[in-house]
Structures are given as structure tokens and as C-alpha cells.
Amino acid sequence: MFASRLLCTLACAVGTLGLAACGKNSSTSTTSPSSLPADASVSESFSSPLNVGGTFFYSFSMAAYGNVAVTLTNITGSDLPDGLTLNVGIGRPAGTTCTPSLSIATAPGDTPQVTGSYGPGVFCVVISDSGLLTAPVKVDAAVAHS
């Protein structure tokens, strides 16, 4: 009985040590240091007409990984509905459009509504009717990026 318990304890100890050793192997794996996104240093403002149900996009280039901030600054037109929002997104140009990786419905304002870290490469801001437009409008927006 005693011998049996001793063997069992030994087996558990061997197993524990073995697993601990294996775990140690994995814990010694290293992780590449992640670089911090560069601050947005370039600002581009743009304006475009937007039709009911319409979409437009604006492309910009980033030389390095950095922060992007998009501001829907103004919507002008006649008979604008109360609480008007537009879909604003950041993505990549693809085909004849811009495929957003992030998009929100937002009202115009002074502070960026869509932010993220992207790059390097060519990216785009896409703005579209969220379903609330009743007539064509003029959209003013800006994108700040590194």
C-alpha cells in the first residue's frame, strides 16, 4: 500500500516537473517589440457633394504606421433633417470604392469622430448616406494622419 502511494506520488511529481519544464519552454518565447503609432502630423481637408443614398471616398497615403483621425466637420444643404448623421469610415481603396475596416454613423462636430492606427500604405475615408438624407448635401471633412 505504502509502495503504491509512493509510486503514485512519484508519477505525479514527474508529470508536474515535466509539464513545468514544457511550460518553461513556451514562457521563454519572445515577443517582438511593438512600435508606437506616429502622431498625426498632416491634415487634409476635403469637400464633396453627397446624393441621397450616395457614397464618396477620399484617399491618402501614410509613409509609416501612425494615428489617423477623421472629422466630419460640416453638412450643408436645404431642409436638413434633425439629428442628421452620415456613415464615416476608414479603409483601403479597392476596385471602384473604399472598403472600410471601421465605420460609424455620426453627426458633424469639431472633434474627430473616427480614429485608429494604420499604415504604412494608402488608405481612404469613406462617407455615405446613413439613410437619413432627403436631398443632396455638401459634406466637409478632414483627415489627420502621419
Add this chain to the structure above:
Amino acid sequence: MRMLVLALAVVVATGCNKSNTTTSPSTTSTTPSTEYFSGTLSPTASSFYSFTVASQGAVSVTLASETTAKVGPAVSSPIALGLGVPSGFGCSVSSSADVTPGLNAQLTNPSSAAGTYCISVADPGTLSADVIFVVRIVHT
């Protein structure tokens, strides 16, 4: 019980050995991709199409077809074909040519870096009516 100890030791040792296995580096060969950009071009108008080069390699662009209708006679009016990078509301063209449909690539870049590029088509001032075009883009 001794067998149990032995078996457990073997299992643990085998598991540990697995973490020491090495993988030989694999070589990757990139197969070119073909994309088609088609649409209708009106007099004085232009449009563009963006595509992504996954790894450095050749890009070739061919105006493959230009007709007055989907099933209709070919048109020989030149179209301004450009290759560049999306910028702002358009395509910032770095190379261009006024071309008519052909079988051989009219624009080529033998070594384009990975990234996003665009093809621009525009009326160089020769169109008198809408035309339907097809542009073939081959890239890595």
C-alpha cells in the same frame, strides 16, 4: 505502477521534444493575379480602379476592349490609360498613354513594390459618345 511512471515520463519527454522540432524555411512563389476593370466612359469623363500588389513584382495593364455597347462594334477612339496611386478623389497617375484596344500590355511596371495602386481611364478628348471599356490588370 512502475509502468505508469515510465509511460508518463515518455509522454512528457515526447511533448518536450516536440517543442524542439524545427521547421525548414519555406519558399513562396507568387502567382500573378488578374483583375478586370470595366465600365462606361463618357466624353470628358474619367474613372479609376484600385488594386493591391501583394508582393513586389510586375504590373501590366491592357485596354482589352472598347465598344459602343455590350454587344456591339469595336471602337478605335483612343482612351487615356494611366497607372498610379489613389490620392484624394482620384488616381495620381505616374505613367500613362493614349491607347486603343490591343492584346499586348500598353502600360507595364516590371517591379512594383507591394502596396495599393490604381488604373485611371479618361477621355483624352477624342470621344463623341459613351463607350464601354474593359481593362485587364495583371499583378503579383
